Amino acid sequence: MDAAGTWTSPIKFKSRSLFHHRKSSQENLDRFIPNRSAMDFSYAHYMLTEGRKNKEEPVVTSPSKEAYRKKLAEAFNMNRTRILAFKNKPPQPVEAIPSDFFSPSPPQSKSSKPRRHIPQSSERTLDAPDIEDDFYLNLLDWGSSNVLCIALGNIVYLWNASDSSTAELVTVNEEEGPITSVSWAPDGRHLAVGLNNSIVQLWDSTTSKLLRVLRGGHRGRVGSLAWNNHILSTGGMEGRVVNNDVRIRSHIxxxxxxxxxxxxxxxxxPSGQQLASGGNDNLVHIWDRSRASSNSPTRWLHRFEEHVAAVKALAWCPFQGNLLASGGGGSDQCIKFWNTHTGACLNTINTGSQVCALLWSKSERELLSSHGFTQNQLTLWKYPSMLKMAELNGHTSRVLHMAQSPDGCTVASAAADETLRFWNVFGTPEASKPSPKRNREPFADFNRIR
Structure with a gap:
């Protein structure tokens, strides 16, 4: 501080220009003169001399000097403790990441469905004595009237799911039997019964009366049946598929x-336009009714030769009309998916065991398969990923037949262990939509043409 009371900074700033070359040692260096208009020199001097002293140490000063210092502190707002300081408090730290942030399964949205519980055991088991242990037969079906039929040897039994009552529909003699196939008509009242002696019988389940006998279509046992309104298709041991119109006398x-x-x-x-047939020759054929009026009505639309064992298991997809699933026997063990419009094989999966039957869910994109050796299980698959959703065990021999309840939720399985089991595999029934009106009396002329 000079005599006039002006404080002079003891710090001198010198800088050498990068673009100025010194000509001689006598010349002065260029000086960098900073802009001091924004500097608070009095406050800086105070902090350099007095401010950093330890406040706890007692300092002996005169009253006049202490009064001067107090006035100086008030003038320079000496409640500040640092030359450089934040004027605002720093923000609060962000809350820690929740522990479940990295959970492998994200929380379900309100619109997503809760995961369905699939019971691992059957809800009911019935005896099925004398059921034929034959892979090529079809001895179980569940009609639209909620009545299940099963053929045991030479007898057809009816089990009413509404009241759990059982009745015997028909007993065939030894020359005609055993029974080799059964199939309900769409009305849930009339039943077709295929026999070992090549004939097919049509029965009225409400009156237990034989309505008609279909002859002449086959030379051996009739192991497979399928309805398409008033057309009954039959598959024989000799390899033929016959369409029978049950309304007319010349039924073939x-x-x-x-x-x-x-x-x-x-x-x-589901459209009633295409028929799929599987055989012991490892073949699957697709037949189209629109070709029946052409010059070659018996020519197939597609022939699939990729299976390497007998193909009994066939199932049309309910949500995609041109999608067919087929399952091969013990030497094949595969489920294959076909586009029946183009004839392309869409996917194939090896199940590891004989595929005896296939059923699609009516409400979900799921497929149920039944199997033989080694586990004799039912397997539920998610389509189209074909991931296993559940395996249902209980049968001790191969599960030869499956049938689905009218509401689509319960599945009945019949096995060579002579048991009939019921599985709640497809969930609780939802409110069903009204079905389109169909011809409920396809047999109106039966008594007249018998």
């Missing part, structure tokens, strides 16, 4: 020739 209206061994699987598409 079409004959399909493509298999050279027994036809063990028959299923009509």
């Amino acid at each position: 209206v079409e004959t399909y020739r493509g298999h050279n061994q027994e036809v063990c699987g028959l299923k009509w598409s």
Whole structure:
């Protein structure tokens, strides 16, 4: 501080220009003169001299000097403790990441469905004595009237799911039997019964009366049946598929020739336009009714030769009309998916065991398969990923047959262990939509043409 009371900074700033070259040692260096208009030199001097002293140490000063210092502190707002300081408090720290942030399964949205519980055991088990242990037969069906039929040897039994009552519909003699196939008509009242002696019987389940006998279509046992309104398709041991119009006297209206061994699987598409047949010759054929009026009505639309064992299991997809699932026997063990419009194989999966039957869920994109050796299980698959959703165990022999309840929720399975089991595999029934009106009396002329 000079005599006039002006404080002079003891710090001198010097800088050498990068672009100025010194000519001689006598010349002065360029000086960098900073802009001091924004500097508070009095406050800086105070902090350098007095401010950093330890406040706890007692300092002996005169009253006049202490009064001067107090006035100086008030003038320079000496409640500040640092030259450089934040004027605002720093923000609060962000809350820690929740512990379940990295959970492998994200929380379900309100619109997503809760995961359905699939019971691992059957809800009911009934005896099925004398059921034929034959892979190529079809001895179980569940009608639209909620009545299940099963053929045990030479007898057809009816089990009413509404009241759990049981009745015997028909007993055939030894020359005709055993019974080789059964199938309910769409009305849930009339039942077709295929026999070992090549004939097919049509029964009225409400009156227990034989309405008609269909002859002449086959030379051996009739192991497979499929309804398409008033058309009953039958598959025989000789390899033929016959379409029978049950309303007329000359019932044989079409004959399909493509298999050279027994036809063990028959299923009509939901539209009623295409018929799928599987045989012991490892073949699957697709027959189209629109070709029946052409010059070659018995020519197949598609022939699938990829299976390497008998194909009995066939199932049309309910939500995609041109999608067919087929399952191969013990040497094949595969489920294959077909586009029946193009004839392309969409996917194949090896199940590891004989595929005996297939059923699609009516409400979910799921497929149920039944199997033989080694586990004799039912397997529920998610389509199209084909991930296993559940395996249902209980049968001790191969599960030869499956049938689905009218509401689509319960599945009945019949096995060579002579048991009939019921599984709640497809969930609780939802409010069903009204079904379109169909011809409920396809047998109106039966008594007249018998």
